[in-house]
Amino acid sequence: MNFFLLSAIKMAMVMGVLMLTLLYLQWAERKVVAHIQVRLGPYRVGPHGLLQPIADTLKLLLKEDLTPPGVNKGLYVFAPFLAITLSLISIVVIPFGPAIEVAGVQTWMQLTDLNVGVVFVLAISSLAVYGIVLAGWASNSKYPLLGSLRSAAQMISYELPLGLTIAAPLLMANTLSLREIVLSQSHYYWGWIPAWNVLHGPLPQVIAFVVFMIAAFAETNRIPFDLPEAETELVAGFHTEYSSMKFAGFFMAEYANMFTVCSMATVLFLGGWLPPWPAEKGSVFFPSVMFAAAGLIALRHGLYRARPRDRRSFQVIAMVSFGLAALFLIPAFAQFFSPLFWFGLKTGLLLFTFIWVRGTLPRFRYDQLMRFAWSFLFPVAAVNLMATALLVAIFG
Amino acid sequence: MDAIIFLIFAAAAVIFGINVVLRTHPVSSALALIGVMASLAVIYLLLGAPFLAAVQVLVYAGAIMVLFLFVIMLLNAGSEKKSRGAWMARLAGVPLLVALLTILSFVIFRMYPRSVGVKFGSFAAGTVERVGSALFTTYLLPFEITSLLVLIAILGAVVLGYKELD
Numbered sequence: 108m109n110f111f112l113l114s115a116i117k118m119a120m121v122m123g124v125l126m127l128t129l130l131y132l133q134w135a136e137r138k139v140v141a142h143i144q145v146r147l148g149p150y151r152v153g154p155h156g157l158l159q160p161i162a163d164t165l166k167l168l169l170k171e172d173l174t175p176p177g178v179n180k181g182l183y184v185f186a187p188f189l190a191i192t193l194s195l196i197s198i199v200v201i202p203f204g205p206a207i208e209v210a211g212v213q214t215w216m217q218l219t220d221l222n223v224g225v226v227f228v229l230a231i232s233s234l235a236v237y238g239i240v241l242a243g244w245a246s247n248s249k250y251p252l253l254g255s256l257r258s259a260a261q262m263i264s265y266e267l268p269l270g271l272t273i274a275a276p277l278l279m280a281n282t283l284s285l286r287e288i289v290l291s292q293s294h295y296y297w298g299w300i301p302a303w304n305v306l307h308g309p310l311p312q313v314i315a316f317v318v319f320m321i322a323a324f325a326e327t328n329r330i331p332f333d334l335p336e337a338e339t340e341l342v343a344g345f346h347t348e349y350s351s352m353k354f355a356g357f358f359m360a361e362y363a364n365m366f367t368v369c370s371m372a373t374v375l376f377l378g379g380w381l382p383p384w385p386a387e388k389g390s391v392f393f394p395s396v397m398f399a400a401a402g403l404i405a406l407r408h409g410l411y412r413a414r415p416r417d418r419r420s421f422q423v424i425a426m427v428s429f430g431l432a433a434l435f436l437i438p439a440f441a442q443f444f445s446p447l448f449w450f451g452l453k454t455g456l457l458l459f460t461f462i463w464v465r466g467t468l469p470r471f472r473y474d475q476l477m478r479f480a481w482s483f484l485f486p487v488a489a490v491n492l493m494a495t496a497l498l499v500a501i502f503g
Numbered sequence: 504m505d506a507i508i509f510l511i512f513a514a515a516a517v518i519f520g521i522n523v524v525l526r527t528h529p530v531s532s533a534l535a536l537i538g539v540m541a542s543l544a545v546i547y548l549l550l551g552a553p554f555l556a557a558v559q560v561l562v563y564a565g566a567i568m569v570l571f572l573f574v575i576m577l578l579n580a581g582s583e584k585k586s587r588g589a590w591m592a593r594l595a596g597v598p599l600l601v602a603l604l605t606i607l608s609f610v611i612f613r614m615y616p617r618s619v620g621v622k623f624g625s626f627a628a629g630t631v632e633r634v635g636s637a638l639f640t641t642y643l644l645p646f647e648i649t650s651l652l653v654l655i656a657i658l659g660a661v662v663l664g665y666k667e668l669d
Contacts, residue, residue: 226557233566234560
């Protein structure tokens, strides 16, 4: 098939799924944080607030688009655009699944596989700071400027441990292409334990994984490292002066960055789309079992007397879960979707961790943040890298 | 296709380059410089050096220019004032510019005659593997000396930035 047509179709599919994920990630975040704080979260717009993201988008679209006086107009408009573009670009090199064949056309579940995929993602994420810095500067206002200065210092500092921890699994995989990194993790020890980089010899990268996730929190400006937008000190930080769709741009960029970072962690450390134990030992049935269990739990709660308002919606959720469980029993469907299922499950768990931490940890102080990066994370990542290099050189 | 992309980004690089000089505000100049580096990265990519392209963006646009911008914003440097320039400068400047460009193009044409012409993507040594093995075999000594130089620069920065406690 025509290269351009194929690329366009794949791009449209990835874009559609990504946009929907980003919309509902925000819903999931509000729900999870609400339940951590013993609240219900969005509940009014649609069943369980499921239409809330759409309502929010509409609201942001229809709000007045203010441009405060005194801003540097060109850069003020350009900054959110830059932020969202850069946060969406990295998705092109993320592999979601193995090669598949649809209607005689063979293709990979990945938009493109670059020879330098990892460096590409790093390069794009190192540019991401410009969106925030320019927004803060162009706003011509004190709080945004303070926020963007903090953000620049923070992102440069945390890029070092991030880069060093990415380098360690690269030494073991011996390639920079994200697809080949996943493929290098595809065997099993003693037929059961997956050779993912967190468990893979010569040195299991558990430390690198933890440091990567901590640095990722800082890179995406999430709690506990959300100093650039610390609302108790800086009103809203770098996006104080933004309203309407421009604010929505920054909002979306943050979620897109979270998604990218979590899928990078999945690919580098958790074996991408590979199941945690071999398919012939039953991992093909895991999605069905999981969805069936979810359906049973939902059904039980739906029939439970004390929750009258969930009675109908939980039964619908149960039916959908049972349907999915049945679909995953069909070999043709499972073969196609189980890699996506595993990729989604791993990335989803990491995203859940992001939200979980937001509901749990307080914010760092600025000097603590810097000291933590330079005198703890950086040495740990460097020692881990050197140990990995030594062990790979001896045993590899 | 390659030629069209090359022309677009070569033109962009030149326009951004002119903007670096012409802009009066330091932040705009710095942004134009980032534009130059990004356009150069695309040209490296076209020539078949993906690793160089990615590192160009990562190091120059992503690290060095962030520091530049950081310093400019921290100092809160305003727009510089423009003078109209001396008439002598204009009178002498235009012929000198023409002369410089003539000499440059002459030298380039002498060094690289038509037969040596560059082809898009024909350069095979730009992949990570080739760059890595070249760095650790042919260019090992310069590579190590460069890293020592960087170390010395860092030590110098630490010494300069060190505040005496009294």
